[in-house]
Amino acid sequence: MIQKVKICDTTLRDGQQSLLATRLSLEDILSVAEQMDQIGFYSMEVWGGATFDSCMRFLNEDPWERLRQLRKTIKNTKLQMLLRGQNLLGYRHYADDVVDEFVKRSVANGIDIIRIFDALNDLRNVERSLYATKKEGAHAQVAISYTNSPVHNMNYFVNICKDIKEMGADSICIKDMSGILYPFDAYELVSLIKKATALPVELHCHYTSGMAAMSYLKAVEAGCDILDCAISPMALSASQPADETMIASFAGTKYDTGIDIDALAALAEKFKLIRQEYHKFDLASPQVDPNVLRYQMPGGMISNFISQLREGNALDRLPEVLEEVPRVRADMGYPPLVTPSSQMVGSQALLNVLGGERYKMTTNEIKNYFRGEYGQPPAPVNEQIRKKVIGDEQPITCRPADLLPPQLEAAKNELGVYMETMEDLLSYCLFPQVAKDFLKTRLAGKTNVEFNMVHGAGKPVSYVPI
Numbered sequence: 001m002i003q004k005v006k007i008c009d010t011t012l013r014d015g016q017q018s019l020l021a022t023r024l025s026l027e028d029i030l031s032v033a034e035q036m037d038q039i040g041f042y043s044m045e046v047w048g049g050a051t052f053d054s055c056m057r058f059l060n061e062d063p064w065e066r067l068r069q070l071r072k073t074i075k076n077t078k079l080q081m082l083l084r085g086q087n088l089l090g091y092r093h094y095a096d097d098v099v100d101e102f103v104k105r106s107v108a109n110g111i112d113i114i115r116i117f118d119a120l121n122d123l124r125n126v127e128r129s130l131y132a133t134k135k136e137g138a139h140a141q142v143a144i145s146y147t148n149s150p151v152h153n154m155n156y157f158v159n160i161c162k163d164i165k166e167m168g169a170d171s172i173c174i175k176d177m178s179g180i181l182y183p184f185d186a187y188e189l190v191s192l193i194k195k196a197t198a199l200p201v202e203l204h205c206h207y208t209s210g211m212a213a214m215s216y217l218k219a220v221e222a223g224c225d226i227l228d229c230a231i232s233p234m235a236l237s238a239s240q241p242a243d244e245t246m247i248a249s250f251a252g253t254k255y256d257t258g259i260d261i262d263a264l265a266a267l268a269e270k271f272k273l274i275r276q277e278y279h280k281f282d283l284a285s286p287q288v289d290p291n292v293l294r295y296q297m298p299g300g301m302i303s304n305f306i307s308q309l310r311e312g313n314a315l316d317r318l319p320e321v322l323e324e325v326p327r328v329r330a331d332m333g334y335p336p337l338v339t340p341s342s343q344m345v346g347s348q349a350l351l352n353v354l355g356g357e358r359y360k361m362t363t364n365e366i367k368n369y370f371r372g373e374y375g376q377p378p379a380p381v382n383e384q385i386r387k388k389v390i391g392d393e394q395p396i397t398c399r400p401a402d403l404l405p406p407q408l409e410a411a412k413n414e415l416g417v418y419m420e421t422m423e424d425l426l427s428y429c430l431f432p433q434v435a436k437d438f439l440k441t442r443l444a445g446k447t448n449v450e451f452n453m454v455h456g457a458g459k460p461v462s463y464v465p466i
Helices: 011-019 026-037 051-057 063-073 096-108 127-135 154-167 183-197 212-221 243-250 263-277 299-311 315-331 341-354 364-370 383-390 408-418 422-430 432-455
Strands: 006-009 043-048 078-083 113-116 139-145 171-176 201-205 226-229
Touching (some): 006 243, 011 043, 011 078, 026 043, 026 263, 043 051, 043 113, 051 422, 063 078, 063 422, 078 096, 096 113, 096 127, 096 408, 113 127, 154 171, 154 183, 171 183, 171 212, 183 212, 201 212, 243 263, 299 315, 299 341, 364 383, 408 422, 422 432
Parallel strands (some): 006 043, 006 226, 043 078, 113 139, 139 171, 171 201, 201 226
């Protein structure tokens, strides 16, 4: 039986997020987008994740305009995005009216496939965005956040996938953000999911440990339908396996992707030049990191530790921090280390080591986690630690978003004259300060241009907000 493998290219989202700190500009993206559209990828992941925040915070770009430009340029390939469930593209839960409108506008502006996940695999945090995606007529893919722990076994993941099917998902993704899915485990997991759900399965692995390509091969042998890959200059390390490598591996077999590898050669040359332009953000290690198999941390976590410890003149304490991460994770009920739980676990590990006493200092996010405001942890938390962090407070047991009042109307009043479109309002809901600064600058720039045109001042001058 022919089982043609499909390729989702992640270069413009997770590839650049993993290797170039999400700094790739729209100008550079559009210089290659049309050529990428001709390759024959099943889909291209181009939006979501950290790209939304980064557009406004670092690039002075409107993320919605980026999506519209991509949709205008890419006519033959499905556009895909990553959505953090009830967190959308931010780092906390948002009210249901924000989720509904955000999904509606994402699809209206060009997204075909929405990959939805929750950091804790709490499907209550996924259901609203899944239903909104289905309502808008887009493909709703739900991802399981893959990890290893005493509670994360095959039965755990298969049972979640059964529930995902019952919720009405169109496909399932295994999201291996740390690169810790062993090849033979990939074979077993894909086999079990396919048998239990009969849904299309997509595999997303980071190359951090060096195992991802082997895991892809075994997954395909087990019936995996779609693989996430990136163009070779934007692949490997903390990114995904290379398009060219995986396409060549299956060429001439029953899994043949149907993609001409030669068509990727010119594209790869362009990306080599593009990557060179971002050298100051290119901090990815060119080597694999087997330590990820011990600590299960995404590649960016260790880099963040090194940066923060160096600033505090405490780099010699890195081994202590790395050893503390699994202990904190166990205290918190073994959350998978993916945004935002990876940031919470990492920050607390640092505080525990540098503070001289475990949980002497805690962040507000950690307090909210132990209050249940992020959802149900995969396993019971350490009750002694919970009591130390939040005292006698009782954690909530309902879906966290049930406690959130509608947000759109209040946000509209707060944003005032800076709101020109519903998309502007959504940007503000997700990132209030970042979006407001961006929209202020945009409005000031327009006002300045209009003033010069009216008063015949010639070429617009740069506007410097005071």
